[in-house]
Structures are given as C-alpha cells and as structure tokens.
C-alpha cells in the first residue's frame with residue numbers, strides 16, 4: 001500500500017495545530033486513494049507526545065535522539081532523508097511554517113523531489129497530485145497538476161484544513177534509529193527565544209469580533225469591545241484599522257496579517273476584500289454586518305445583516321450581556 005508521510009511539528013512539548021491539519025488532509029487522501037497515513041515524529045524522550053497522534057494515523061514513526069530534542073535543519077534533514085529513502089512514500093507533507101519553509105526546498109533539492117509549497121488544497125487525480133495555491137497575495141487561485149512522479153513533496157498553509165482530525169485510528173508506533181550525526185557540524189541549537197507577546201493571539205481565539213473601516217473612528221471601538229466582552233470574543237480587524245493604528249497590527253486578519261480559523265467570525269463594517277477573506281474564510285461560521293448588500297463579505301458569510309452596525313451593536317450587546 002502506498003504511504004503518505006506527515007512530518008509532525010512540535011515545540012516546547014506541545015504538538016502544533018498544523019500537525020493535525022496535515023493529518024486531516026492526509027487521512028482524506030488516504031481514504032480516497034487507498035494510502036496509509038504515517039506520522040513521522042522526530043524528538044527526544046517524546047513517546048508521550050507522539051502517542052497523541054495514535055488516533056489520527058495508521059503508523060507513527062518515532063525517531064528519538066538528544067539532537068532531535070529541538071528543531072535543527074541539519075539533523076532534521078538527515079533524519080527525514082533516511083526515512084524517505086527507506087520507505088519511499090508517495091507523498092511527504094510538511095507544514096508551510098517557519099520550520100517547513102526552512103526544510104522543504106533543501107529536501108526537494110537533496111532528494112530530487114518535485115515540490116509545491118503553501119498548498120491550500122490537495123487531491124490525487126490519475127495518480128498525479130493536484131494542488132491549489134494562492135498567488136498575487138491571494139488574488140488568484142493557481143490549480144497545479146504536478147508532473148507524474150514516484151514521490152511528491154508538498155507544504156501546507158496553516159489554517160487551511162481542519163485541526164479537528166477524526167480520531168478513529170489506532171496507530172502502531174515503530175521506532176526508527178537516528179542516523180549517525182558524526183560529520184554534522186553545520187548548525188547548533190543554542191536556545192529557543194519566544195517572540196515577546198505584546199498582545200493576544202487572535203489565531204488562538206474561538207470567537208473573533210472583527211472590525212473594518214466601517215467603524216469610522218477609534219472612539220467607536222469601545223462599542224464593539226462591549227459586544228465582544230458580552231460573548232467572550234476577541235477583537236480583530238481588517239488592514240485599514242491596523243494601518244490607522246486603531247488596533248495593533250497583531251490583530252489584523254488577512255494575507256498581510258494572520259490567518260484565523262475561529263468557530264465564529266463576526267465582521268462589522270468589513271467589505272471582504274480578497275486579502276481579508278484569505279485570512280478568515282475557513283472560519284466555521286461567518287456572520288457579517290454591513291450596510292452594503294453587495295459587499296463581497298456576504299458571498300462567504302453564513303449569516304448576514306444588512307444594517308448600520310451602530311444600530312445592531314447595542315441590541316446585540318444588550319441581548320448577550322444578560
């Protein structure tokens with residue numbers, strides 16, 4: 001049976017959401033094309049963490065070594081190379097994260113693998129990989145069919161697939177010995193420095209209440225904040241609001257901001273330009289409030305209110321604050 005290998009991503013003892021997002025699409029491809037799904041876990045003393053993937057794949061390949069305790073491109077490359085050469089998976093999937101962007105191009109060159117990065121959809125058609133990626137800042141969707149190959153390498157854009165992967169499987173764990181690192185003198189892991197978190201992480205919020213230029217002036221933000229507080233939501237925004245510095249840049253949703261995937265996204269006074277949609281269109285439920293019935297946000301909203309947000313907001317706050 002052909003195999004899809006997903007490179008599990010973890011940091012500081014936590015699995016990253018992208019791992020589950022990759023497993024979601026890998027399982028879908030596996031089901032449709034009769035392929036086994038394998039999670040490759042590189043780490044050190046990490047069996048507890050890797051076991052959390054048991055329900056979401058057919059096999060866990062666990063390679064443990066002190067040198068794999070933290071991400072180091074040199075060691076990761078050698079480790080993955082060993083696995084790919086011995087197992088010849090048809091597809092290897094890596095997250096389009098800082099780690100994946102560092103790894104994938106070198107892997108593709110070293111192993112002569114065809115690579116497409118930053119994919120937002122993947123299908124197998126006639127044994128060839130069909131992928132979708134966005135170009136020109138999300139303005140154009142490019143559908144690519146990869147040339148026939150025995151093996152493919154892709155990176156997936158975070159937030160493009162469901163992180164709630166179906167947990168019906170019961171994977172076997174196979175331990176794989178780490179290769180010898182003797183001649184590896186390139187990079188050394190010195191320490192991990194967490195970026196200073198000056199604000200909340202909107203990507204982690206379950207409910208986002210988002211404001212656009214329709215808010216008019218910063219003094220009006222408190223009205224939206226009251227509503228957000230009444231439903232336990234976090235405030236986010238479109239680019240003009242961040243550009244005006246009415247909210248910090250870290251709250252901006254979109255191609256030049258953050259990609260979010262909350263359970264509920266409520267957009268007030270946001271037109272829904274494609275650069276904004278690209279960052280939020282995968283929210284479970286989208287609710288839009290806009291005076292313009294032709295605003296593009298309504299093309300992706302599940303629920304819409306064509307009305308002045310300043311009339312709607314106090315009513316909603318009153319309703320939920322009770």
Ligand SMILES: Cc1cc2nc3c(=O)[nH]c(=O)nc-3n(C[C@H](O)[C@H](O)[C@H](O)COP(=O)(O)OP(=O)(O)OC[C@H]3O[C@@H](n4cnc5c(N)ncnc54)[C@H](O)[C@@H]3O)c2cc1C
Nearest residue numbers: 212213214238239254255256257269270271276290291309
């Ligand atoms: C390279 C590039 C990257 C970009 N990246 C991003 C990005 O990451 N994120 C992003 O958001 N944008 C981004 N943009 C900008 C994007 O193209 C749009 O200009 C922007 O999203 C528009 O923001 P908006 O919807 O808040 O404002 P507008 O498009 O001006 O829309 C305001 C909306 O508010 C409505 N409105 C006005 N008053 C009210 C009211 N009282 N009640 C209800 N509705 C009201 C209007 O009908 C209108 O639809 C980018 C652009 C470029 C070129």
